[in-house]
Amino acid sequence: MAHDASWQKICDDFNILKHDFDNGPYIISAQQIKTSCQGFRKTSEKEVRLLCKQDTREDRPKVFRDNGLFILPKKNRPGEFYILRGEGYIDIPDITSPIQTYEKQIDFELRSSTVGDSEMQYVDFAYANSLIRTFMSDPSLVLTIRGRKYTPEFSFRVGINNLTVKSVQTEVDAGYEGRDSIVLIEAKNKTTNNTIIRQLYYPYRQWGIETQKPVYTLFFERRRIHEEDLFYLWLYEFTDIDDYNSIKLVRSERYRIL
16 A cells, blocks of 8 residues: 555654553644655655555555554644554444335426435435435434544543544535434445444534534445346444444345335
8 A cells, every 4th residue: 555654664763662552542643644754756755645544454554553553633733643553443343124115205206316426316216215214213313424524522431541622624415404313324335344433423422512412323335236226234332432342233234226
C-alpha cells in the first residue's frame, strides 16, 4: 500500500512502537504526521486525511497490522488522533438465510434511482419503498440526517483505554428519526467483510446526545447477484453505551424488491 512507507516513517520518527500501549494510547497530531511525511511526493503518502482513513482491517498500514494497532480520531482542530493496540473492527457476517421477496410500496417506477451506481441511491430506493421502516418495524421513520456533522464531546472505553473525543467529523449515509428513536445507516455498494467500529459508534453517540432518543445502527449493502439487485441489512446495538467494543449483531435479513 502507498501509505505503508509513510506510517513506517511516522512510527520511526516518533518511536511509536516503543510506547507502552498497556498504559494508554499514543496521541499523535496532524501536524506531526505532516512533518514526518513532507518528503513524500504522492498525495496518498502525505495527506493526513488519507493516511488516517483505515476503514477496514486491510486498510491499515503494514506496521499497524504487524503490531495490532488501529487509529481513532480524537479532535478535529487542531487535528489529533489516538493510536491504540486492540480490536478496532467488527466482522460483517454474510447473510445466508433465504432471500425475502418484498413488494414495492409505490405504484410507479422510480426512474431516477437507476441513474448512477452510488450507495446513497440504493439506500434511498430502499427507503422510498419503505423497506427500512419495515425492517425496523417503525412506520414513523422519516429522513432527517445526512452528510457531515461534528460530534459534541463524549467519553468512552476501548479495552483498557479511557478516551475523550470532541468535534470529530462524522458522516452517515442516511439517518431517520421516528416518534421514539433514531436509525442511522452506514451503506456500502459492495461486499464488505469487516468495518471499523468507529463508523457506527461515533454517530451512535453523537445522535444519542443531540436528540436524547435511543439510536439504532444499520449496516446496509446492495449486492448485484445473477443480474439482480439484493439488499442486505444488519442491525447492530451497543450493549454498553460507554464501551466501543460492546457492539453486537441483533439480526440480519436480505431482500429483493419486486
